Amino acid sequence: VQLQESGPGLVKPSQTLSLTCAVSGGSISGGVYYWSWIRQHPGKGLEWIGYIYYTGSISYNPSLRSRVTISVDTSKNHFSLKLSSVTAADTAVYYCVRAAAGVIDYWGQGTLVTVSS
């Protein structure tokens, strides 16, 4: 299984950050998995953003819940992240991951998103 993030590397303040994670080597609808987004601010630690479970249930980090949407497109075998009303504080490397029972087994390579005008 391979995960690959894609999306704009530069987003303006107040706009919506949109990223997609393409899943290859396996079906996104096959298996009991969590499909999740995690970010890492420059030089800082890991921050969980949220996940979508294979059942369709969703959970978000309470600190980001009001601005986050995670969705899955099974026809394209990918899942997506939208983060609205971004500020410079949302500048980070964004990782998509797959997890089984809360244990991450595959990570994307990460993509840097910079919020700047």
Added chain:
Amino acid sequence: NFLLTQPHSVSESPGKTVTISCTRSSGSIASNYVQWYQQRPGSAPTTVIYEDNQRPSGVPDRFSGSIDSSSNSASLTISGLKTEDEADYYCQSYDSSIWVFGGGTKLTVL
């Protein structure tokens, strides 16, 4: 929700053993599995321990994990330290559908 607290940094010499702690602020450490991830500079993290003490295939048995209910903490122990072990290490657990990461520990092998 709870927090996972790790030391900011640890250092040890090659060949020695180091232990990194991860303390849960509320709720029992034994209630939900703890995972440990290694992140080398410029790379995505990889799993070195899952479900408290399990090693993924390919991770050397120099890496071990444990939990201690008396201190409500988890530990990652690396024995026979090698310079290649120098990295950031993160613990992670979950509760009520929320995932939590520790702040990370920078391991220096010198």
